[in-house]
Amino acid sequence: MEVLLVILLSLIFFLMVMHGVRLHRKTKLPPGPLGFPIIGNLLELGPKPHESLAKLAQRYGPLMTIRLGSITTVVASTPDAAREILQRKDEVCSGRLIIDAAKGLENLEATMLWMSPNETWRAIRKALNLYLTNPQKLNALSGLRQDVVDETMKFVRESGHKKVSVDIGKLAFSMVLNQLSNTLLSQNVTSYESDNIKGFKTAVATVMEVLGRFNIADVIPVMKPLDPQNIRRRAKAAYQWLDEVTERLVSERLKHRESKLPRFGDMLDSLLEFSQENQDKFKLVHIKVLLADLFIAGTDTVTNTVTWAMSELLRNPDMLLRLRQEVDQIVGQDGKIKEEKILGLLYLNAVIKETMRLHAPSPLLAPHKTETEVKLGNYIVPAETQILVNVWAIGRDPSFWESPTSFMPERFLKNEIDYKGQHFEFLPFGSGRRRCPAMPLAPRMVSLILASFVYHFDWKLPHDKDEMDMNGVFGLSLQKATPLIATPIPVKLVDDF
Numbered sequence: 001m002e003v004l005l006v007i008l009l010s011l012i013f014f015l016m017v018m019h020g021v022r023l024h025r026k027t028k029l030p031p032g033p034l035g036f037p038i039i040g041n042l043l044e045l046g047p048k049p050h051e052s053l054a055k056l057a058q059r060y061g062p063l064m065t066i067r068l069g070s071i072t073t074v075v076a077s078t079p080d081a082a083r084e085i086l087q088r089k090d091e092v093c094s095g096r097l098i099i100d101a102a103k104g105l106e107n108l109e110a111t112m113l114w115m116s117p118n119e120t121w122r123a124i125r126k127a128l129n130l131y132l133t134n135p136q137k138l139n140a141l142s143g144l145r146q147d148v149v150d151e152t153m154k155f156v157r158e159s160g161h162k163k164v165s166v167d168i169g170k171l172a173f174s175m176v177l178n179q180l181s182n183t184l185l186s187q188n189v190t191s192y193e194s195d196n197i198k199g200f201k202t203a204v205a206t207v208m209e210v211l212g213r214f215n216i217a218d219v220i221p222v223m224k225p226l227d228p229q230n231i232r233r234r235a236k237a238a239y240q241w242l243d244e245v246t247e248r249l250v251s252e253r254l255k256h257r258e259s260k261l262p263r264f265g266d267m268l269d270s271l272l273e274f275s276q277e278n279q280d281k282f283k284l285v286h287i288k289v290l291l292a293d294l295f296i297a298g299t300d301t302v303t304n305t306v307t308w309a310m311s312e313l314l315r316n317p318d319m320l321l322r323l324r325q326e327v328d329q330i331v332g333q334d335g336k337i338k339e340e341k342i343l344g345l346l347y348l349n350a351v352i353k354e355t356m357r358l359h360a361p362s363p364l365l366a367p368h369k370t371e372t373e374v375k376l377g378n379y380i381v382p383a384e385t386q387i388l389v390n391v392w393a394i395g396r397d398p399s400f401w402e403s404p405t406s407f408m409p410e411r412f413l414k415n416e417i418d419y420k421g422q423h424f425e426f427l428p429f430g431s432g433r434r435r436c437p438a439m440p441l442a443p444r445m446v447s448l449i450l451a452s453f454v455y456h457f458d459w460k461l462p463h464d465k466d467e468m469d470m471n472g473v474f475g476l477s478l479q480k481a482t483p484l485i486a487t488p489i490p491v492k493l494v495d496d497f
């Protein structure tokens with residue numbers, strides 16, 4: 001009897017050990033800090049998670065694991081680790097974790113930003129690509145984007161004549177919003193001084209802020225019903241506001257199309273045509289929600305890039321001058337800066353790339369999720385793990401970038417590095433299947449605004465240039481902490497808009 005008991009106990013012990021070994025082998029996560037019970041490493045992140053994670057990565061390595069409450073998160077912090085996730089294991093690592101903030105959305109299942117890469121998501125990406133990767137289509141509406149910028153430059157010139165300072169970020173926001181709305185719908189939706197710019201700004205800023213914030217309801221699931229930081233409610237209200245706007249815009253367009261008046265040939269027409277041909281996968285609700293997604297994803301990212309670029313140029317007047325001289329060479333007799341022409345300007349491109357390197361517009365990309373268990377390097381990461389790629393840290397890694405914290409556009413004149421997602425040391429738009437679909441459009445928008453700001457004006461800061469606050473506020477997009485205020489001084493004698 002005793003012998004039998006010993007054999008039985010040994011067998012149980014053996015099975016337990018084997019089970020433990022299997023479990024251990026199954027989820028051999030990358031190393032990481034220990035963290036507290038329940039909240040995990042939440043407190044270690046602080047208000048600037050991209051910076052805190054960069055410091056932690058120095059201790060724990062290129063792939064590390066942190067626990068944000070109940071959410072296991074793997075963070076990639078080197079080009080190689082990013083390549084492993086976004087290129088080699090792209091298919092498995094391209095999901096999205098539905099955070100609590102998104103759960104209040106009326107049409108969550110139709111929202112591409114939140115979809116895992118399923119058939120509908122592929123149809124939406126295809127619909128976007130048809131328009132966004134077609135230079136002829138993008139060129140066709142460049143005149144409308146030009147008009148938006150010219151109109152605003154008139155306003156800036158008047159402010160200059162009156163010696164009134166302007167908020168460069170706010171000006172950029174109104175131009176970006178209208179450039180985007182003209183590309184999407186051939187119409188303006190706001191102006192610098194109008195009331196509804198506040199509506200858009202509040203809606204977009206709210207979504208970007210709450211989506212970028214760590215929400216206690218996500219990490220401690222019992223808190224979900226309480227929504228203790230008011231995040232789900234705020235996200236819902238912002239999305240509802242945008243939903244009403246896009247609903248109205250789509251119905252107006254449908255009426256226009258019924259009237260047999262000439263088509264606009266803009267992105268909305270392109271999306272409606274795609275929808276007619278693919279009604280099973282891409283319906284009107286997808287278009288309505290997609291427009292809101294595009295406004296959300298496209299306004300703050302471009303605005304922040306312009307604002308950081310201008311901040312750097314105002315701190316480096318010699319660079320501003322060099323850029324103006326370059327733009328000068330392609331400006332036509334009519335004084336117009338044409339989008340198609342500035343795209344080839346080397347120094348302008350270098351300034352934009354250097355801005356995106358040093359002030360990554362989406363410092364941690366948009367968080368990904370593993371769809372199934374996956375081997376990342378020597379580690380085994382389970383399904384439903386959140387994946388962050390710290391492109392902010394990668395862009396400042398001293399083993400890839402000389403003087404990484406200095407703003408030096410010249411470095412991009414000497415190398416072939418671009419932002420298309422093949423150079424993993426520089427990933428402002430991400431890489432792989434989830435990379436930004438607007439990569440062909442966004443640089444056009446940034447270039448036109450930036451070139452116009454430096455070509456037409458000198459700028460006087462209210463303080464010494466070396467005293468500029470260059471701190472950022474973390475969100476889904478990295479915003480400048482304090483507004484960039486400056487007085488424009490027109491440099492051209494004649495009004496050439």
Ligand code: HEM
Nearest residue numbers: 113294297298301302361362365366429430434436438442
């Ligand atoms: C400087 C400008 C921009 C930058 C740096 C940027 C960057 C990014 C990044 C990093 C992502 C996430 C990639 C990932 O999840 O791995 C993204 C996604 C996205 N971007 Fe952009 N973006 C910019 C402008 C725009 C514009 C103008 C639009 C709209 C016209 C746009 C639309 C989108 C959309 C819809 C997604 C989600 C794609 C998906 O989830 O499949 N972006 N962008």
